[in-house]
Amino acid sequence: MFKTRHAVPGSAPGTLTLPAPASPAPKPKICLVEYDAGNLVEREIVNPAELIEQLNSSKVSWINIDGITDLECLEALGKHFNLHPLALEDVLHTGQRPKVEPYSDYLFIVAHMVYQDKKGRICGEQVSFFLGENYLITVQEEADYDVFNPVRERLRAGRGIIRTAQADYLAYALLDSIIDHYFPVLDEISNAIEDLEDELLERPDRSMVMKLHEHRRSLTQLRRYVWPLRDVVNGLLHDHTGLIKEPTKIFLRDCYDHTVQLMDFVESYKEITTGLMELYHSSVGLRTNEVMRVLTVITAIFIPLTFIAGVYGMNFAPDPPEHRGLPLNMPELYEPHGYIIVMVAMLLIAVAQLFFFRWKKWL
Structure with missing residues:
Protein backbone atom coordinates (compact mmCIF):
# COMPACT_ATOMS: atom_id res chain seq x y z
CA MET A 1 0.00 0.00 0.00
CA PHE A 2 2.54 2.58 1.17
CA LYS A 3 6.26 2.29 0.52
CA THR A 4 8.98 3.68 2.76
CA ARG A 5 12.66 4.18 1.90
CA HIS A 6 15.20 5.06 4.56
CA ALA A 7 18.77 6.28 4.44
CA VAL A 8 21.62 3.84 4.92
CA PRO A 9 22.32 3.68 8.68
CA GLY A 10 25.41 5.71 9.55
CA SER A 11 25.55 7.67 6.29
CA ALA A 12 26.46 11.36 6.40
CA PRO A 13 23.56 13.86 6.53
CA GLY A 14 22.60 15.17 3.12
CA THR A 15 23.95 12.13 1.26
CA LEU A 16 21.90 11.53 -1.87
CA THR A 17 21.57 7.80 -2.51
CA LEU A 18 18.98 5.80 -4.37
CA PRO A 19 17.57 2.54 -3.00
CA ALA A 20 18.46 -0.59 -4.93
CA PRO A 21 15.35 -1.40 -7.01
CA ALA A 22 14.03 -4.93 -7.29
CA SER A 23 13.79 -4.42 -11.07
CA PRO A 24 15.23 -1.88 -13.49
CA ALA A 25 13.57 1.44 -12.64
CA PRO A 26 12.23 3.57 -15.50
CA LYS A 27 13.55 7.04 -16.13
CA PRO A 28 11.52 9.74 -14.40
CA VAL A 284 -20.15 -15.10 18.14
CA GLY A 285 -20.65 -15.25 21.92
CA LEU A 286 -24.43 -15.17 21.53
CA ARG A 287 -24.37 -17.91 18.92
CA THR A 288 -22.12 -20.01 21.14
CA ASN A 289 -24.46 -19.47 24.08
CA GLU A 290 -27.45 -20.51 21.99
CA VAL A 291 -25.67 -23.67 20.86
CA MET A 292 -24.59 -24.47 24.41
CA ARG A 293 -28.13 -23.90 25.66
CA VAL A 294 -29.58 -26.34 23.13
CA LEU A 295 -26.89 -28.90 23.91
CA THR A 296 -27.50 -28.47 27.65
CA VAL A 297 -31.23 -29.03 27.19
CA ILE A 298 -30.57 -32.16 25.14
CA THR A 299 -28.15 -33.40 27.80
CA ALA A 300 -30.66 -32.67 30.58
CA ILE A 301 -33.33 -34.65 28.74
CA PHE A 302 -31.12 -37.68 28.30
CA ILE A 303 -29.73 -37.73 31.86
CA PRO A 304 -32.83 -39.42 33.43
CA LEU A 305 -33.29 -41.60 30.37
CA THR A 306 -29.70 -42.73 30.59
CA PHE A 307 -30.15 -43.41 34.30
CA ILE A 308 -33.19 -45.61 33.68
CA ALA A 309 -31.49 -47.45 30.83
CA GLY A 310 -28.41 -47.93 33.00
CA VAL A 311 -30.42 -49.34 35.89
CA TYR A 312 -32.22 -51.83 33.66
CA GLY A 313 -28.92 -52.72 32.02
CA MET A 314 -27.48 -54.13 35.26
CA ASN A 315 -28.47 -57.65 34.19
CA PHE A 316 -29.96 -58.83 37.50
CA ALA A 317 -31.12 -62.41 37.29
CA PRO A 318 -34.93 -62.70 37.39
CA ASP A 319 -34.78 -66.14 39.09
CA PRO A 320 -32.20 -67.93 41.20
CA PRO A 321 -30.90 -71.31 40.13
CA GLU A 322 -33.39 -73.00 42.48
CA HIS A 323 -36.24 -71.21 40.58
CA ARG A 324 -37.27 -69.31 43.68
CA GLY A 325 -38.57 -65.70 43.30
CA LEU A 326 -36.31 -62.77 44.22
CA PRO A 327 -38.70 -60.05 45.46
CA LEU A 328 -35.93 -57.46 45.93
CA ASN A 329 -34.89 -57.61 42.25
CA MET A 330 -36.56 -55.58 39.49
CA PRO A 331 -40.21 -56.63 39.37
CA GLU A 332 -40.56 -55.34 35.79
CA LEU A 333 -38.25 -58.09 34.62
CA TYR A 334 -41.07 -60.51 35.32
CA GLU A 335 -43.64 -58.46 33.39
CA PRO A 336 -44.42 -59.61 29.82
CA HIS A 337 -44.86 -55.94 28.72
CA GLY A 338 -42.11 -54.49 30.89
CA TYR A 339 -40.04 -53.24 27.92
CA ILE A 340 -42.99 -51.25 26.49
CA ILE A 341 -43.83 -49.83 29.91
CA VAL A 342 -40.27 -48.57 30.49
CA MET A 343 -39.99 -47.03 27.00
CA VAL A 344 -43.31 -45.18 27.42
CA ALA A 345 -42.19 -43.94 30.82
CA MET A 346 -38.94 -42.61 29.32
CA LEU A 347 -40.88 -40.86 26.54
CA LEU A 348 -43.23 -39.24 29.06
CA ILE A 349 -40.26 -38.00 31.10
CA ALA A 350 -38.65 -36.45 28.00
CA VAL A 351 -41.90 -34.70 26.97
CA ALA A 352 -42.46 -33.44 30.51
CA GLN A 353 -38.94 -31.98 30.56
CA LEU A 354 -39.49 -30.24 27.22
CA PHE A 355 -42.65 -28.60 28.55
CA PHE A 356 -40.83 -27.61 31.71
CA PHE A 357 -37.96 -26.01 29.75
CA ARG A 358 -40.45 -24.17 27.54
CA TRP A 359 -42.33 -22.90 30.61
CA LYS A 360 -39.04 -21.66 32.06
CA LYS A 361 -38.24 -19.99 28.67
CA TRP A 362 -35.01 -21.88 28.35
CA LEU A 363 -36.02 -22.91 24.85
Whole structure:
Protein backbone atom coordinates (compact mmCIF):
# COMPACT_ATOMS: atom_id res chain seq x y z
CA MET A 1 0.00 0.00 0.00
CA PHE A 2 2.54 2.58 1.17
CA LYS A 3 6.26 2.29 0.52
CA THR A 4 8.98 3.68 2.76
CA ARG A 5 12.66 4.18 1.90
CA HIS A 6 15.20 5.06 4.56
CA ALA A 7 18.77 6.28 4.44
CA VAL A 8 21.62 3.84 4.92
CA PRO A 9 22.32 3.68 8.68
CA GLY A 10 25.41 5.71 9.55
CA SER A 11 25.55 7.67 6.29
CA ALA A 12 26.46 11.36 6.40
CA PRO A 13 23.56 13.86 6.53
CA GLY A 14 22.60 15.17 3.12
CA THR A 15 23.95 12.13 1.26
CA LEU A 16 21.90 11.53 -1.87
CA THR A 17 21.57 7.80 -2.51
CA LEU A 18 18.98 5.80 -4.37
CA PRO A 19 17.57 2.54 -3.00
CA ALA A 20 18.46 -0.59 -4.93
CA PRO A 21 15.35 -1.40 -7.01
CA ALA A 22 14.03 -4.93 -7.29
CA SER A 23 13.79 -4.42 -11.07
CA PRO A 24 15.23 -1.88 -13.49
CA ALA A 25 13.57 1.44 -12.64
CA PRO A 26 12.23 3.57 -15.50
CA LYS A 27 13.55 7.04 -16.13
CA PRO A 28 11.52 9.74 -14.40
CA LYS A 29 9.12 11.88 -16.41
CA ILE A 30 9.91 15.57 -16.22
CA CYS A 31 7.26 18.09 -17.23
CA LEU A 32 7.81 21.84 -17.35
CA VAL A 33 4.78 24.14 -17.31
CA GLU A 34 5.36 27.89 -17.61
CA TYR A 35 2.51 30.37 -17.63
CA ASP A 36 1.35 33.88 -17.04
CA ALA A 37 -2.03 35.56 -17.46
CA GLY A 38 -1.91 35.34 -21.26
CA ASN A 39 0.17 32.29 -22.17
CA LEU A 40 0.88 28.74 -21.10
CA VAL A 41 3.68 26.51 -22.37
CA GLU A 42 3.86 22.82 -21.48
CA ARG A 43 6.94 20.76 -22.33
CA GLU A 44 8.17 17.23 -21.75
CA ILE A 45 11.84 17.32 -20.76
CA VAL A 46 14.28 14.50 -21.51
CA ASN A 47 17.63 15.93 -20.44
CA PRO A 48 17.95 17.69 -17.04
CA ALA A 49 20.47 20.13 -18.52
CA GLU A 50 17.87 21.07 -21.12
CA LEU A 51 15.41 21.82 -18.32
CA ILE A 52 17.66 24.46 -16.75
CA GLU A 53 18.23 26.13 -20.12
CA GLN A 54 14.50 26.45 -20.88
CA LEU A 55 13.45 28.09 -17.62
CA ASN A 56 11.86 31.51 -18.10
CA SER A 57 12.21 33.69 -15.01
CA SER A 58 9.50 36.10 -16.18
CA LYS A 59 6.78 33.45 -15.85
CA VAL A 60 5.65 31.07 -13.15
CA SER A 61 7.48 27.78 -13.65
CA TRP A 62 6.08 24.47 -12.46
CA ILE A 63 8.56 21.61 -12.70
CA ASN A 64 6.93 18.24 -12.03
CA ILE A 65 9.13 15.15 -11.70
CA ASP A 66 7.40 11.76 -11.72
CA GLY A 67 9.87 9.30 -10.23
CA ILE A 68 12.90 9.55 -7.95
CA THR A 69 15.34 7.39 -9.90
CA ASP A 70 17.50 10.14 -11.42
CA LEU A 71 20.07 11.71 -9.10
CA GLU A 72 21.46 13.84 -11.93
CA CYS A 73 18.18 15.70 -12.31
CA LEU A 74 17.81 16.38 -8.59
CA GLU A 75 21.40 17.49 -8.25
CA ALA A 76 21.03 19.85 -11.23
CA LEU A 77 17.89 21.40 -9.76
CA GLY A 78 19.54 21.61 -6.34
CA LYS A 79 22.51 23.45 -7.78
CA HIS A 80 20.40 25.85 -9.88
CA PHE A 81 17.85 26.75 -7.18
CA ASN A 82 20.27 26.40 -4.24
CA LEU A 83 18.25 23.60 -2.63
CA HIS A 84 19.63 22.28 0.65
CA PRO A 85 21.07 18.71 0.55
CA LEU A 86 19.00 17.73 3.60
CA ALA A 87 15.81 18.67 1.77
CA LEU A 88 16.91 16.69 -1.29
CA GLU A 89 17.71 13.75 0.96
CA ASP A 90 14.13 13.84 2.34
CA VAL A 91 12.87 13.72 -1.23
CA LEU A 92 14.70 10.46 -1.88
CA HIS A 93 14.01 8.83 1.49
CA THR A 94 10.25 8.61 1.37
CA GLY A 95 7.98 7.97 4.30
CA GLN A 96 8.70 11.40 5.76
CA ARG A 97 6.18 12.92 8.10
CA PRO A 98 4.21 15.69 6.34
CA LYS A 99 5.93 18.96 7.19
CA VAL A 100 6.82 22.46 6.04
CA GLU A 101 10.36 23.82 6.46
CA PRO A 102 11.40 27.37 5.61
CA TYR A 103 14.79 27.97 3.98
CA SER A 104 16.46 31.16 2.89
CA ASP A 105 14.49 31.75 -0.31
CA TYR A 106 12.09 28.83 -0.60
CA LEU A 107 9.74 26.57 1.38
CA PHE A 108 10.16 22.81 1.50
CA ILE A 109 6.83 20.99 1.91
CA VAL A 110 6.20 17.25 2.26
CA ALA A 111 2.73 15.76 1.83
CA HIS A 112 1.34 12.32 1.08
CA MET A 113 -0.92 11.74 -1.89
CA VAL A 114 -3.53 8.98 -1.54
CA TYR A 115 -5.56 7.49 -4.38
CA GLN A 116 -7.04 4.26 -5.70
CA ASP A 117 -5.31 2.44 -8.51
CA LYS A 118 -7.01 0.71 -11.44
CA LYS A 119 -7.66 -2.39 -9.30
CA GLY A 120 -9.37 -0.34 -6.60
CA ARG A 121 -6.53 -0.72 -4.09
CA ILE A 122 -5.63 2.19 -1.84
CA CYS A 123 -2.18 3.50 -2.72
CA GLY A 124 -0.11 6.36 -1.44
CA GLU A 125 3.11 8.13 -2.23
CA GLN A 126 5.13 11.06 -0.97
CA VAL A 127 5.04 14.36 -2.81
CA SER A 128 7.75 16.95 -2.14
CA PHE A 129 7.32 20.66 -2.90
CA PHE A 130 9.97 23.33 -3.34
CA LEU A 131 8.16 26.66 -3.42
CA GLY A 132 10.11 29.73 -4.51
CA GLU A 133 9.08 33.24 -5.50
CA ASN A 134 8.20 32.36 -9.09
CA TYR A 135 8.74 28.61 -9.30
CA LEU A 136 7.35 25.41 -7.86
CA ILE A 137 9.09 22.04 -8.03
CA THR A 138 7.08 18.91 -7.23
CA VAL A 139 8.67 15.48 -6.96
CA GLN A 140 6.52 12.35 -6.90
CA GLU A 141 7.56 8.76 -6.24
CA GLU A 142 5.70 7.13 -9.11
CA ALA A 143 4.93 8.10 -12.68
CA ASP A 144 1.79 6.06 -13.22
CA TYR A 145 -0.77 8.14 -11.39
CA ASP A 146 -1.29 11.38 -9.50
CA VAL A 147 -4.18 13.63 -8.42
CA PHE A 148 -3.06 16.82 -10.16
CA ASN A 149 -5.07 16.51 -13.40
CA PRO A 150 -7.85 18.88 -12.22
CA VAL A 151 -5.21 21.56 -11.60
CA ARG A 152 -3.61 20.93 -14.99
CA GLU A 153 -6.99 21.31 -16.68
CA ARG A 154 -7.60 24.61 -14.88
CA LEU A 155 -4.21 25.85 -16.00
CA ARG A 156 -4.82 24.88 -19.63
CA ALA A 157 -8.30 26.35 -19.69
CA GLY A 158 -7.37 29.45 -17.71
CA ARG A 159 -10.28 28.96 -15.30
CA GLY A 160 -10.29 30.90 -12.08
CA ILE A 161 -7.38 33.00 -10.89
CA ILE A 162 -4.71 30.35 -11.16
CA ARG A 163 -3.07 31.87 -14.26
CA THR A 164 -3.02 35.37 -12.78
CA ALA A 165 -1.74 34.32 -9.35
CA GLN A 166 1.80 33.48 -8.31
CA ALA A 167 3.50 30.18 -7.54
CA ASP A 168 2.13 30.15 -3.98
CA TYR A 169 -1.43 29.82 -5.32
CA LEU A 170 -0.32 26.92 -7.55
CA ALA A 171 1.17 25.21 -4.48
CA TYR A 172 -2.13 25.74 -2.66
CA ALA A 173 -4.10 24.30 -5.59
CA LEU A 174 -1.95 21.16 -5.71
CA LEU A 175 -2.08 20.74 -1.93
CA ASP A 176 -5.85 21.23 -1.99
CA SER A 177 -6.15 18.57 -4.70
CA ILE A 178 -4.16 16.14 -2.54
CA ILE A 179 -6.43 16.81 0.45
CA ASP A 180 -9.65 16.57 -1.58
CA HIS A 181 -8.67 13.15 -2.92
CA TYR A 182 -8.66 11.76 0.61
CA PHE A 183 -12.46 12.08 0.68
CA PRO A 184 -13.31 9.50 -2.04
CA VAL A 185 -10.84 7.06 -0.47
CA LEU A 186 -12.54 7.49 2.91
CA ASP A 187 -15.94 7.13 1.21
CA GLU A 188 -14.89 3.74 -0.16
CA ILE A 189 -13.75 2.64 3.29
CA SER A 190 -17.01 3.91 4.79
CA ASN A 191 -19.11 1.96 2.26
CA ALA A 192 -17.09 -1.19 2.90
CA ILE A 193 -17.55 -0.79 6.66
CA GLU A 194 -21.32 -0.36 6.25
CA ASP A 195 -21.50 -3.56 4.18
CA LEU A 196 -19.51 -5.40 6.85
CA GLU A 197 -21.87 -4.13 9.52
CA ASP A 198 -24.89 -5.56 7.69
CA GLU A 199 -23.13 -8.90 7.21
CA LEU A 200 -22.08 -9.03 10.86
CA LEU A 201 -25.67 -8.58 11.98
CA GLU A 202 -26.94 -11.31 9.65
CA ARG A 203 -24.17 -13.94 9.56
CA PRO A 204 -20.91 -13.20 11.38
CA ASP A 205 -17.89 -14.93 9.87
CA ARG A 206 -14.21 -15.12 10.73
CA SER A 207 -13.21 -13.67 7.33
CA MET A 208 -14.90 -10.41 8.32
CA VAL A 209 -12.36 -9.98 11.11
CA MET A 210 -9.55 -9.90 8.52
CA LYS A 211 -11.42 -7.27 6.51
CA LEU A 212 -11.95 -5.16 9.64
CA HIS A 213 -8.25 -5.37 10.43
CA GLU A 214 -7.39 -4.25 6.88
CA HIS A 215 -9.68 -1.23 7.18
CA ARG A 216 -8.25 -0.36 10.59
CA ARG A 217 -4.73 -0.58 9.19
CA SER A 218 -5.67 1.70 6.28
CA LEU A 219 -7.32 4.20 8.63
CA THR A 220 -4.29 4.18 10.91
CA GLN A 221 -2.03 4.91 7.93
CA LEU A 222 -4.34 7.70 6.74
CA ARG A 223 -4.35 9.20 10.22
CA ARG A 224 -0.54 9.29 10.16
CA TYR A 225 -0.74 11.42 7.03
CA VAL A 226 -3.79 13.60 7.73
CA TRP A 227 -2.88 14.64 11.27
CA PRO A 228 0.48 16.30 10.38
CA LEU A 229 -0.99 17.56 7.10
CA ARG A 230 -3.23 19.77 9.17
CA ASP A 231 -0.11 21.22 10.81
CA VAL A 232 1.43 21.77 7.37
CA VAL A 233 -1.54 23.88 6.23
CA ASN A 234 -1.53 25.71 9.54
CA GLY A 235 2.19 26.43 9.10
CA LEU A 236 1.55 27.88 5.64
CA LEU A 237 -1.24 30.01 7.08
CA HIS A 238 1.23 31.53 9.55
CA ASP A 239 4.14 31.79 7.10
CA HIS A 240 6.42 34.78 7.76
CA THR A 241 8.80 34.38 4.82
CA GLY A 242 6.56 36.34 2.45
CA LEU A 243 6.36 33.44 -0.02
CA ILE A 244 2.71 32.82 0.88
CA LYS A 245 0.72 35.92 -0.07
CA GLU A 246 -2.24 37.12 1.96
CA PRO A 247 -4.84 36.37 -0.79
CA THR A 248 -3.62 32.77 -0.88
CA LYS A 249 -3.93 32.43 2.90
CA ILE A 250 -7.67 32.99 2.58
CA PHE A 251 -7.88 29.86 0.43
CA LEU A 252 -5.59 27.98 2.80
CA ARG A 253 -8.10 28.55 5.59
CA ASP A 254 -10.63 26.53 3.62
CA CYS A 255 -7.94 23.90 3.05
CA TYR A 256 -7.35 23.76 6.80
CA ASP A 257 -11.06 23.16 7.40
CA HIS A 258 -10.91 20.19 5.03
CA THR A 259 -8.04 18.63 6.99
CA VAL A 260 -10.02 18.99 10.22
CA GLN A 261 -13.00 17.36 8.54
CA LEU A 262 -10.79 14.52 7.33
CA MET A 263 -9.52 13.95 10.86
CA ASP A 264 -13.11 13.73 12.12
CA PHE A 265 -13.92 11.13 9.46
CA VAL A 266 -10.84 9.04 10.17
CA GLU A 267 -11.43 9.03 13.93
CA SER A 268 -15.15 8.23 13.60
CA TYR A 269 -14.48 5.38 11.15
CA LYS A 270 -11.85 3.93 13.50
CA GLU A 271 -14.37 4.00 16.33
CA ILE A 272 -16.92 2.27 14.09
CA THR A 273 -14.46 -0.52 13.26
CA THR A 274 -13.75 -0.95 16.97
CA GLY A 275 -17.50 -1.19 17.62
CA LEU A 276 -17.89 -3.70 14.80
CA MET A 277 -15.11 -5.83 16.25
CA GLU A 278 -16.94 -5.86 19.58
CA LEU A 279 -20.19 -6.61 17.74
CA TYR A 280 -18.54 -9.58 16.04
CA HIS A 281 -17.32 -11.00 19.34
CA SER A 282 -20.74 -10.41 20.89
CA SER A 283 -22.50 -12.12 17.97
CA VAL A 284 -20.15 -15.10 18.14
CA GLY A 285 -20.65 -15.25 21.92
CA LEU A 286 -24.43 -15.17 21.53
CA ARG A 287 -24.37 -17.91 18.92
CA THR A 288 -22.12 -20.01 21.14
CA ASN A 289 -24.46 -19.47 24.08
CA GLU A 290 -27.45 -20.51 21.99
CA VAL A 291 -25.67 -23.67 20.86
CA MET A 292 -24.59 -24.47 24.41
CA ARG A 293 -28.13 -23.90 25.66
CA VAL A 294 -29.58 -26.34 23.13
CA LEU A 295 -26.89 -28.90 23.91
CA THR A 296 -27.50 -28.47 27.65
CA VAL A 297 -31.23 -29.03 27.19
CA ILE A 298 -30.57 -32.16 25.14
CA THR A 299 -28.15 -33.40 27.80
CA ALA A 300 -30.66 -32.67 30.58
CA ILE A 301 -33.33 -34.65 28.74
CA PHE A 302 -31.12 -37.68 28.30
CA ILE A 303 -29.73 -37.73 31.86
CA PRO A 304 -32.83 -39.42 33.43
CA LEU A 305 -33.29 -41.60 30.37
CA THR A 306 -29.70 -42.73 30.59
CA PHE A 307 -30.15 -43.41 34.30
CA ILE A 308 -33.19 -45.61 33.68
CA ALA A 309 -31.49 -47.45 30.83
CA GLY A 310 -28.41 -47.93 33.00
CA VAL A 311 -30.42 -49.34 35.89
CA TYR A 312 -32.22 -51.83 33.66
CA GLY A 313 -28.92 -52.72 32.02
CA MET A 314 -27.48 -54.13 35.26
CA ASN A 315 -28.47 -57.65 34.19
CA PHE A 316 -29.96 -58.83 37.50
CA ALA A 317 -31.12 -62.41 37.29
CA PRO A 318 -34.93 -62.70 37.39
CA ASP A 319 -34.78 -66.14 39.09
CA PRO A 320 -32.20 -67.93 41.20
CA PRO A 321 -30.90 -71.31 40.13
CA GLU A 322 -33.39 -73.00 42.48
CA HIS A 323 -36.24 -71.21 40.58
CA ARG A 324 -37.27 -69.31 43.68
CA GLY A 325 -38.57 -65.70 43.30
CA LEU A 326 -36.31 -62.77 44.22
CA PRO A 327 -38.70 -60.05 45.46
CA LEU A 328 -35.93 -57.46 45.93
CA ASN A 329 -34.89 -57.61 42.25
CA MET A 330 -36.56 -55.58 39.49
CA PRO A 331 -40.21 -56.63 39.37
CA GLU A 332 -40.56 -55.34 35.79
CA LEU A 333 -38.25 -58.09 34.62
CA TYR A 334 -41.07 -60.51 35.32
CA GLU A 335 -43.64 -58.46 33.39
CA PRO A 336 -44.42 -59.61 29.82
CA HIS A 337 -44.86 -55.94 28.72
CA GLY A 338 -42.11 -54.49 30.89
CA TYR A 339 -40.04 -53.24 27.92
CA ILE A 340 -42.99 -51.25 26.49
CA ILE A 341 -43.83 -49.83 29.91
CA VAL A 342 -40.27 -48.57 30.49
CA MET A 343 -39.99 -47.03 27.00
CA VAL A 344 -43.31 -45.18 27.42
CA ALA A 345 -42.19 -43.94 30.82
CA MET A 346 -38.94 -42.61 29.32
CA LEU A 347 -40.88 -40.86 26.54
CA LEU A 348 -43.23 -39.24 29.06
CA ILE A 349 -40.26 -38.00 31.10
CA ALA A 350 -38.65 -36.45 28.00
CA VAL A 351 -41.90 -34.70 26.97
CA ALA A 352 -42.46 -33.44 30.51
CA GLN A 353 -38.94 -31.98 30.56
CA LEU A 354 -39.49 -30.24 27.22
CA PHE A 355 -42.65 -28.60 28.55
CA PHE A 356 -40.83 -27.61 31.71
CA PHE A 357 -37.96 -26.01 29.75
CA ARG A 358 -40.45 -24.17 27.54
CA TRP A 359 -42.33 -22.90 30.61
CA LYS A 360 -39.04 -21.66 32.06
CA LYS A 361 -38.24 -19.99 28.67
CA TRP A 362 -35.01 -21.88 28.35
CA LEU A 363 -36.02 -22.91 24.85
